[in-house]
Amino acid sequence: MKLYISRFILGLMILSIQFISAQNLSKNQFKVKGNCEMCQSRIEAAAKKAGAKTAVYSIDLQTLTLETDNKISTDEILKKIADAGHDNEKFKSPDHVYEGLPGCCHYERDLNPSPAEAHENHVKKENEFYVKGNCGSCKARIEKAAKTAGADSAEWSAEKQTVTLNFDPSKTSSDKVLKAIADSGHDNEKYKTSDAVYRNLPACCLYDRDIPFGEANPKVHFEEETKHEDHHDQEAAGMNDHHEQHEKHIEGVTVTGSKAATALSKKEAGLVFNIDKKELLKAACCNLSESFETNATVDVSFSNAVTGTKQLKMLGLDQKYTSLTKELLPEIRGLASAYGLNFIPGRWIESIQLTKGGSTVTNGYESITGQINTELLKNAKEPETSLNIFADFNGRAEANITSVSSINEKWSQTFLLHGNGTFGDTDMNDDTFLDRPKGTQINAAYLLNYNDLEKSGLGSHFGINFIRDERTAGQIGFDKKLPQDKQNAYGVGIDISRFQVWNKTGYVFKGKPYQSLGWMNQYVYHQQDSFFGLRNYAGKQHTYYSNLIFESIIGNTNHKYKAGASFLYDGYEETYLKNDMKRNEMVPGIFAEYTLTGLKYTLVAGARADFHNLAGTQFTPRVNFKYDFTPQTILRLSAGRGFRTANVFAENQQYFASGRSVQILQNGGNIYGLRPEIAWNYGASLQQEFRLFGRKSSVVADFFRTDFQDQVLVDLDRSPQQLTFYNLEGKSFANSFQTQWDFTPFRNFDVRLAYKYYDVQADYIDGRREVPFMARHRGFVNFAYATNKNNKGGFWSFDTTLNWVGKQRLPDTSTNPAEFQLPVYSNSYAVLNAQISRNFNKKIRAYLGGENLTSYYQKNAIVDFRNPFGNYFDGGMVYAPVMKANFYVGLDVTF
The missing domain is CATH 3.30.70.100 (Alpha-Beta Plaits)
Structure with missing residues (x-):
C-alpha cells in the first residue's frame, strides 16, 4: 500500500513540476527569412539548440513561433538563427554564411539592416x-x-x-x-x-x-x-504567387530586382523550368502552340499541310507522351489532342511550368516524357484590365481582353475573352491548297478565387471555360455550304465545341503550416464534327476528374509525404466513315509520395496504383533525386514509369487528309483491339552556374532515355496508301541529349544557346527503323536585348530566335510513281523569328515581328496535290514550314 502511495505522490510531484514549468514558458512570434523545407528544418533546429522549448516555422507566413523559459532570451535564439544563415527581425546573417546555404535556400534578403546592426552599418x-x-x-x-x-x-x-x-x-x-x-x-x-x-x-x-x-x-x-525562386506551388490550396518585379528605395539608392523570364528551379528535385509571361511576350504567342518559340526544350512543328495544326515534341517523342495540364488539371488529351493547343490563348497565360522526365505521381499516370502545366491569369496587386490586338499580313487577326480584380480582401475574379479569325487565302507554294485554314474562334473564361490561408487556412479556385472553333481548309474555292458529294474541290471542315468547369479547394491546418488537404474536380465536354474530303470523323468526349491530396510530415519537415486518391472517367463516342466506336474508361487510383530533404540533397519517391477497367491494374513508381555539390553545381537523377491509352483516330488526324486507308492490326486489347502504351523514362542532368563578364551564367546538360514496354506504333512505311496501327513486338526507345548555355555578355542583353541530339528507333513489322519526322540534330540560338527605361517607364526590346533542324527520315514512298516519291531524308533547314517591341510606358506596348524570316518552306508539302481524291494524295508528309516569311503587328493597352 505504501508503494502505491509513494508512486502516486511521485507522479503528482512530476505533474506539478511540469505544470509549474509550463506556467513559466512564454510564447513569442518573430519574422524570420526562409525559402523551403530545408530552411524550415535548419531554423527550427537552431532555435531548439539555442534553448527554445518548442519552435515552429511557417514558410508561407515567414514567421517563427517560439516557446521559451526565463533562462534564455529570445535575442540569443534569434542571434543563433542568424548565425545559421537566416535573417530575422533583429539580426542579419553574415554574408558568407548566407552564400554557403544550398541554392534552394537563397531567400530574398531585405536591404534594410537589422536593429542590432544599424549603428555598425x-x-x-x-x-x-x-x-x-x-x-x-x-x-x-x-x-x-x-x-x-x-x-x-x-x-x-x-x-x-x-x-x-x-x-x-x-x-x-x-x-x-x-x-x-x-x-x-x-x-x-x-x-x-x-x-x-x-x-x-x-x-x-x-x-x-x-x-x-x-x-x-x-x-x-x-x-x-534575385536569388530565390518566386514561384511557390501551394498545390493543395490551388494558389500560385507570382511577383514580376519589385523596387526598394534606401538612402537615395534604387535597387530594381527582376525575375528571369525563364528560370530553372534550383529547389525542385526534378528538372523544372518556370516560364514567366515576360518570356511569352518575346514572340507572337497567340496560343499555347506558339508559347515555346523561344524555348530550347520543346520542339514545335507543323503536323499537316492541309489543316495547318502545330504539335509539340519533347525528349524526341510526340506530344501525346507529355502530360499537358491547365491549373494542374488534365487538359490537352483524348479528342483535344490534335487542336487543343489552339484553345489556350497566349495572353491568358500567367506562367508555364515545364518538367522534363518523370513528374510527380500526384498529377496522374499519363506523363512519360514530362509535364507542361499552364497557369491562367489570376494574380494582380491592383485591378488590371488589358486589351491586346494582333494582326498579320496574311489575313489573321485576334483580340484579347483580360481583367483581374479584387472583390474584397478575400475574393478576386478574372474575366478572359479571346476571339480570332483567319480570313485571307494564303497559298505561298502555289499548290492551290490553303497553307492554313480559314475560320473563327470565340473563347471565354471566368475565374473566381478565394484566399483566406492566413486566418482560416482555406483557399479555393473556381473556373469555367467555353470554346467555339470553326475552321475550313483545303483547296482555294472550296465552298463549305455545298454538300461534299457536289464539290469538285477538296475541302476540310473542323467544328469544335468545348465546355469545362473546375474547382480546386485547399485547407491548411491551423498551427500546422506543413499539413494541408486539397481536392480538385473537373468536368469537360468536347465535341468535334469534321470531314476531310470524302471522309467524316466525329467524336464526343465526357471527362470527369477528381483528385484528393493530403500532405503532412513525419516527425519534422525533413520527412514530408503526400497521399491521396483520384478518379478519372472518360466517355468516348467516335464515328469514322461508317464505323461507330464507343467506350467508357473508368480509373480509380491511389498514390503516395515521400520527400526526404537533407542539407545538400532532396529525394522524392512516389508510387501509384490505378485500376483501369479496360487496361487492368497499373503500378506507376517514380523517383527524383537532387544533390547540391555546391549552391552552383547541382546533379539530378530521375526514373519512372507511365502508361496511357492510345486514341488512334483523334491523335492522328493529320493523316486523314490523304489517300491512306486506316488499318488496325488488333491483338485482343480492349481499346480499338490494342493494348495500352507503357514506358519507362530515365534521366540525369547537371546544372552549373558561374560568373562570366561579371554576371550570372549557367550551363545545363541532360540526358534522358525512354524505353517502351508496350507501344501503339503508327506505321507510315508499310504502304504509302495505308495508315497502320499495331502494338509493339520488340523494342522501341528514344535517347535525348541536350545542353543549354545561358549568359549575359553585357547589361540587358541575354543569350541562350542550345544543342539537341535525338536517337529514336522502333521495331516495326519489317524491322527496326528510325521514327520518321524526327531530326537527330537540332540547334537553337536566342538573343534578347532591352534598353534602359526612361522616366516614363518606356523602353525598347529586341528578340530574335534561330532554330536549326537537321535532316529527318521520311516515310517510305518508294512504291509510288517516281513523281510522287519523297527522298529517304529531308534537307536540313533554319528558321529565323524576330520581334521589336516598344513600351511607351507601363500602359501601352506596340510590337512588330516576323516569322520564318529565312523564308524556307517545304515545296512538296502535299504529294499529288493536283489529284486530291486519288490514291497518291497525301497532306501529312510535313517536315518543315509550309509558309514563307510572315509579318505581324500588335498592340497591348493596360487600363
Whole structure:
C-alpha cells in the first residue's frame, strides 16, 4: 500500500513540476527569412539548440513561433538563427554564411539592416563607395589606386560593386581617393574615368558604364539578380504567387530586382523550368502552340499541310507522351489532342511550368516524357484590365481582353475573352491548297478565387471555360455550304465545341503550416464534327476528374509525404466513315509520395496504383533525386514509369487528309483491339552556374532515355496508301541529349544557346527503323536585348530566335510513281523569328515581328496535290514550314 502511495505522490510531484514549468514558458512570434523545407528544418533546429522549448516555422507566413523559459532570451535564439544563415527581425546573417546555404535556400534578403546592426552599418557606410569593376584585375587596380592616394586599406567587392576605405582624414580624403580610382580607369559615384583610359583597360575589365554623374552622393541605379525562386506551388490550396518585379528605395539608392523570364528551379528535385509571361511576350504567342518559340526544350512543328495544326515534341517523342495540364488539371488529351493547343490563348497565360522526365505521381499516370502545366491569369496587386490586338499580313487577326480584380480582401475574379479569325487565302507554294485554314474562334473564361490561408487556412479556385472553333481548309474555292458529294474541290471542315468547369479547394491546418488537404474536380465536354474530303470523323468526349491530396510530415519537415486518391472517367463516342466506336474508361487510383530533404540533397519517391477497367491494374513508381555539390553545381537523377491509352483516330488526324486507308492490326486489347502504351523514362542532368563578364551564367546538360514496354506504333512505311496501327513486338526507345548555355555578355542583353541530339528507333513489322519526322540534330540560338527605361517607364526590346533542324527520315514512298516519291531524308533547314517591341510606358506596348524570316518552306508539302481524291494524295508528309516569311503587328493597352 505504501508503494502505491509513494508512486502516486511521485507522479503528482512530476505533474506539478511540469505544470509549474509550463506556467513559466512564454510564447513569442518573430519574422524570420526562409525559402523551403530545408530552411524550415535548419531554423527550427537552431532555435531548439539555442534553448527554445518548442519552435515552429511557417514558410508561407515567414514567421517563427517560439516557446521559451526565463533562462534564455529570445535575442540569443534569434542571434543563433542568424548565425545559421537566416535573417530575422533583429539580426542579419553574415554574408558568407548566407552564400554557403544550398541554392534552394537563397531567400530574398531585405536591404534594410537589422536593429542590432544599424549603428555598425551606418559607420561602415561613411567609408563605403560605389565603384564600377568587372573582375580580379579590376579589384587589384582599384585597391592599388586607393592605397597610392593615401588610404590605409581598401577592399573592393565585385558583387556589391563597392569599395570600403580606411584612411586618416588628416592625410587624405575620400574625394582624393575616388579621383585616383577614376584616373586608374574605374567610374565611381563621384568621378568618371576618361574615355581614353577606359578604352585602354584589358577586355575582361570593360564593365558597363551606366552611372549618372553630377553632384556628389548622387542617386545610383543598378540591377540585382534575385536569388530565390518566386514561384511557390501551394498545390493543395490551388494558389500560385507570382511577383514580376519589385523596387526598394534606401538612402537615395534604387535597387530594381527582376525575375528571369525563364528560370530553372534550383529547389525542385526534378528538372523544372518556370516560364514567366515576360518570356511569352518575346514572340507572337497567340496560343499555347506558339508559347515555346523561344524555348530550347520543346520542339514545335507543323503536323499537316492541309489543316495547318502545330504539335509539340519533347525528349524526341510526340506530344501525346507529355502530360499537358491547365491549373494542374488534365487538359490537352483524348479528342483535344490534335487542336487543343489552339484553345489556350497566349495572353491568358500567367506562367508555364515545364518538367522534363518523370513528374510527380500526384498529377496522374499519363506523363512519360514530362509535364507542361499552364497557369491562367489570376494574380494582380491592383485591378488590371488589358486589351491586346494582333494582326498579320496574311489575313489573321485576334483580340484579347483580360481583367483581374479584387472583390474584397478575400475574393478576386478574372474575366478572359479571346476571339480570332483567319480570313485571307494564303497559298505561298502555289499548290492551290490553303497553307492554313480559314475560320473563327470565340473563347471565354471566368475565374473566381478565394484566399483566406492566413486566418482560416482555406483557399479555393473556381473556373469555367467555353470554346467555339470553326475552321475550313483545303483547296482555294472550296465552298463549305455545298454538300461534299457536289464539290469538285477538296475541302476540310473542323467544328469544335468545348465546355469545362473546375474547382480546386485547399485547407491548411491551423498551427500546422506543413499539413494541408486539397481536392480538385473537373468536368469537360468536347465535341468535334469534321470531314476531310470524302471522309467524316466525329467524336464526343465526357471527362470527369477528381483528385484528393493530403500532405503532412513525419516527425519534422525533413520527412514530408503526400497521399491521396483520384478518379478519372472518360466517355468516348467516335464515328469514322461508317464505323461507330464507343467506350467508357473508368480509373480509380491511389498514390503516395515521400520527400526526404537533407542539407545538400532532396529525394522524392512516389508510387501509384490505378485500376483501369479496360487496361487492368497499373503500378506507376517514380523517383527524383537532387544533390547540391555546391549552391552552383547541382546533379539530378530521375526514373519512372507511365502508361496511357492510345486514341488512334483523334491523335492522328493529320493523316486523314490523304489517300491512306486506316488499318488496325488488333491483338485482343480492349481499346480499338490494342493494348495500352507503357514506358519507362530515365534521366540525369547537371546544372552549373558561374560568373562570366561579371554576371550570372549557367550551363545545363541532360540526358534522358525512354524505353517502351508496350507501344501503339503508327506505321507510315508499310504502304504509302495505308495508315497502320499495331502494338509493339520488340523494342522501341528514344535517347535525348541536350545542353543549354545561358549568359549575359553585357547589361540587358541575354543569350541562350542550345544543342539537341535525338536517337529514336522502333521495331516495326519489317524491322527496326528510325521514327520518321524526327531530326537527330537540332540547334537553337536566342538573343534578347532591352534598353534602359526612361522616366516614363518606356523602353525598347529586341528578340530574335534561330532554330536549326537537321535532316529527318521520311516515310517510305518508294512504291509510288517516281513523281510522287519523297527522298529517304529531308534537307536540313533554319528558321529565323524576330520581334521589336516598344513600351511607351507601363500602359501601352506596340510590337512588330516576323516569322520564318529565312523564308524556307517545304515545296512538296502535299504529294499529288493536283489529284486530291486519288490514291497518291497525301497532306501529312510535313517536315518543315509550309509558309514563307510572315509579318505581324500588335498592340497591348493596360487600363
